[in-house]
Amino acid sequence: xxxxxxxxxxxxxxxxxxxxxxxxxxxxxxxxxxxxxxxxxxxxxxxxxxxxxxxxxxxxxxxxxxxxxxxxxxxxxxxxxxxxxxxxxxxxxxxxxxxxxxxxxxxxxxxxxxxxxxxxxxxxxxxxxxxxxxxxxxxxxxxxxxxxxxxxxxxxxxxxxxxxxxxxxxxxxxxxxxxxxxxxxxxxxxxxxxxxxxxxxxxxxxxxxxxxxxxxxxxxxxxxxxxxxxxxxxxxxxxxxxxxxxxxxxxxxxxxxxxxxxxxxxxxxxxxxxxxxxxxxxxxxxxxxxxxxxxxxxxxxxxxxxxxxxxxxxxxxxxxxxxxxxxxxxxxxxxxxxxxxxxxxxxxxxxxxxxxxxxxxxxxxxxxxxxxxxxxxxxxxxxxxxxxxxxxxxxxxxxxxxxxxxxxxxxxxxxxxxxxxxxxxxxxxxxxxxxxxxxxxxxxxxxxxxxxxxxxxxxxxxxxxxxxxxxxxxxxxxxxxxxxxxxxxxxxxxxxxxxxxxxxxxxxxxxxxxxxxxxxxxxxxxxxxxxxxxxxxxxxxxxxxxxxxxxxxxxxxxxxxxxxxx
RNA sequence: GCAGGUGUAGCUCAGCUGGAUAGAGCAUCGGUCUUCGGAACCGAGGGCCAUAGGUUCGAAUCCUAUCACCUGUACCA
Numbered sequence: 001x002x003x004x005x006x007x008x009x010x011x012x013x014x015x016x017x018x019x020x021x022x023x024x025x026x027x028x029x030x031x032x033x034x035x036x037x038x039x040x041x042x043x044x045x046x047x048x049x050x051x052x053x054x055x056x057x058x059x060x061x062x063x064x065x066x067x068x069x070x071x072x073x074x075x076x077x078x079x080x081x082x083x084x085x086x087x088x089x090x091x092x093x094x095x096x097x098x099x100x101x102x103x104x105x106x107x108x109x110x111x112x113x114x115x116x117x118x119x120x121x122x123x124x125x126x127x128x129x130x131x132x133x134x135x136x137x138x139x140x141x142x143x144x145x146x147x148x149x150x151x152x153x154x155x156x157x158x159x160x161x162x163x164x165x166x167x168x169x170x171x172x173x174x175x176x177x178x179x180x181x182x183x184x185x186x187x188x189x190x191x192x193x194x195x196x197x198x199x200x201x202x203x204x205x206x207x208x209x210x211x212x213x214x215x216x217x218x219x220x221x222x223x224x225x226x227x228x229x230x231x232x233x234x235x236x237x238x239x240x241x242x243x244x245x246x247x248x249x250x251x252x253x254x255x256x257x258x259x260x261x262x263x264x265x266x267x268x269x270x271x272x273x274x275x276x277x278x279x280x281x282x283x284x285x286x287x288x289x290x291x292x293x294x295x296x297x298x299x300x301x302x303x304x305x306x307x308x309x310x311x312x313x314x315x316x317x318x319x320x321x322x323x324x325x326x327x328x329x330x331x332x333x334x335x336x337x338x339x340x341x342x343x344x345x346x347x348x349x350x351x352x353x354x355x356x357x358x359x360x361x362x363x364x365x366x367x368x369x370x371x372x373x374x375x376x377x378x379x380x381x382x383x384x385x386x387x388x389x390x391x392x393x394x395x396x397x398x399x400x401x402x403x404x405x406x407x408x409x410x411x412x413x414x415x416x417x418x419x420x421x422x423x424x425x426x427x428x429x430x431x432x433x434x435x436x437x438x439x440x441x442x443x444x445x446x447x448x449x450x451x452x453x454x455x456x457x458x459x460x461x462x463x464x465x466x467x468x469x470x471x472x473x474x475x476x477x478x479x480x481x482x483x484x485x486x487x488x489x490x491x492x493x494x495x496x497x498x499x500x501x502x503x504x505x506x507x508x509x510x511x512x513x514x515x516x517x518x519x520x521x522x523x524x525x526x527x528x529x530x531x532x533x534x535x536x537x538x539x540x541x542x543x544x545x546x547x548x549x550x551x552x553x554x555x556x557x558x559x560x561x562x563x564x565x566x
Numbered sequence: 567g568c569a570g571g572u573g574u575a576g577c578u579c580a581g582c583u584g585g586a587u588a589g590a591g592c593a594u595c596g597g598u599c600u601u602c603g604g605a606a607c608c609g610a611g612g613g614c615c616a617u618a619g620g621u622u623c624g625a626a627u628c629c630u631a632u633c634a635c636c637u638g639u640a641c642c643a
Contacts, residue, residue: 022584022585024585024586026586027586027587028587029586029587030586035585035586037585037586039585039623039624040585042623043623048623049623072586073586074585074586074623075585075586110643112643149643152642152643153642153643154643272640272641274641276640276641277641278640278641279640281640285568285569286569286639286640287639287640288640288641289640289641290640290641291641292641293641294641295641297641299641299642299643300642300643301641325637326570326571326637326638327637327638327643328638328643329569329570329571329637329638330569330570330637330638330639331638331643354570354571356571356572356636356637357636357637359636389605393603393605409605420578420579420580420591421578421579421580422579422580424571424572425571425572425579426571426572426636426637427578428578430578434578436591436592437605438591438592438605438606439590439591439592439605440578440579440580440590440591440592441591441605443605444591444605444606446605447603447605447606448606450603450605451602451603451606452602454602454603455602456602458602458603459602498583506580507580509580510580510581510590513580513590513591514590517590520606520607521606521607521608523602523606523607524598524601524606524607524608525607525608527601527602528602529602530602544602565603566603566605
């Protein structure tokens with residue numbers, strides 16, 4: 001709509017001037033659908049904004065898009081002409097082609113194979129899922145990938161505890177979810193270690209035997225990592241997390257070492273006195289950073305060099321996004337520069353999508369102190385609350401259906417909760433009151449969608465069919481009372497673009513909330529099926545359907561489904 | 567020390583490519599209460615937008631300094 005008005009003005013006024021116009025919403029006490037101001041032009045025209053406004057108002061007088069343009073101080077309040085306005089609103093595109101022909105790889109999750117997923121992963125997942133969907137809706141060719149952290153000291157501890165204390169138990173025999181079973185072994189190591197610090201001395205030998213592919217320890221490693229991955233996969237399915245491909249550290253480290261030695265040979269890296277391979281980032285003001293340990297074993301950077309190079313071979317990406325907490329910002333800077341110096345790709349091809357930690361009211365989550373909020377437990381708890389509510393509201397629904405809806409609401413609640421705060425901010429998670437089902441929440445948005453669906457259901461119309469034809473309603477039937485909703489609908493493309501450009505799903509969250517509020521408020525005041533005339537009813541149905549389609553699209557980006565009923 | 571982040575209503579947060587009277591939710595108080603399904607809607611109170619300067623016709627938004635908290639800072643992940 002804004003663009004159409006600008007186009008019209010361009011035909012009748014200087015294009016340079018038109019480019020400097022600013023649109024803004026009309027504030028509460030005033031009427032109109034959209035405001036324009038002229039402050040930016042005062043200098044070059046040598047006139048007051050009021051004078052310019054008068055001039056523009058004159059030009060707009062014959063504009064078929066507008067009913068009128070009313071001057072209010074330095075602003076011009078525009079009143080859209082009903083038909084043109086709703087024609088635009090109802091034809092609003094759900095997706096864009098902003099990132100057409102761009103291949104973008106998004107890495108997220110990054111589970112460790114010694115323990116189950118926790119609340120921190122959930123924020124990562126909420127972001128990973130939504131950013132992937134967001135960029136896809138903006139036209140990008142998106143590849144979702146995982147990195148499996150399946151080697152390291154923590155795993156050696158877990159294996160030691162299992163070998164020493166579990167007497168050949170398995171997840172089946174213990175009747176535990178397999179990743180939880182392994183996680184318990186890790187905790188067991190920590191408790192036993194407190195009793196007997198000598199345990200620690202056995203770890204290097206386990207590491208050595210693993211690397212030498214010793215049948216016992218290498219075999220145990222395979223078994224235990226598979227257990228964790230099996231359990232983690234269950235949680236992924238439940239959360240709607242999926243990947244085109246998973247890369248394992250254990251598959252990448254040899255190649256990473258080769259890259260380190262190669263870099264050393266080519267003078268990109270250098271060797272320290274004790275034999276470690278380092279990269280000099282002095283010119284970037286980042287000091288020095290190790291690429292390979294003095295004992296020749298790989299560290300994170302070693303693996304990631306190879307992993308990102310492999311991914312480029314696999315996908316020829318234009319951009320590689322790592323969704324990882326902000327405490328690793330420095331690390332990613334060095335990774336990207338290292339890849340550039342090695343001649344793999346320039347640093348513009350990489351992006352660290354960082355986000356703040358999820359803390360508890362009394363501080364950080366610490367696995368050693370057992371203060372970690374387990375993902376499975378949290379989801380069970382939320383699902384249980386939702387289930388109780390559903391069974392009182394819809395007791396006639398079959399059990400399986402109730403369960404499905406409870407799961408949808410559970411996912412809506414935590415995903416929304418973790419996405420409503422800007423990624424760069426730390427979230428303090430209070431289990432008692434954090435995730436709510438009333439007010440500005442995921443379930444609120446789902447509920448708004450369910451209500452729209454139920455209107456169509458009541459009328460006995462299939463919404464999708466109805467929306468696929470434009471002949472069902474007359475544009476002239478719309479009135480001023482539908483306008484605020486139309487204004488909101490027309491904002492969607494801009495929100496999608498800005499959100500995709502900033503890789504920030506929070507903008508979508510905020511917008512959907514406003515859209516749903518606008519809708520809720522509308523239908524509390526105006527009846528759709530009970531509209532004064534048949535024509536108005538049809539028009540409102542079309543508008544309701546449009547609101548639904550945007551709500552559905554936006555929630556789909558956030559990884560949230562709208563239930564059939566709730 | 568240096569680097570990055572954060573500071574907006576009692577609480578949790580939007581708003582930050584500068585624009586009219588700073589917005590939501592929760593909590594508190596009051597209303598809608600024979601409804602297209604109330605997980606809803608309407609209203610009230612509640613703000614020196616951390617502090618101090620600066621740029622601008624105009625600053626929560628941009629710049630500088632200060633304070634507070636968080637994170638990182640050469641072979642952890």
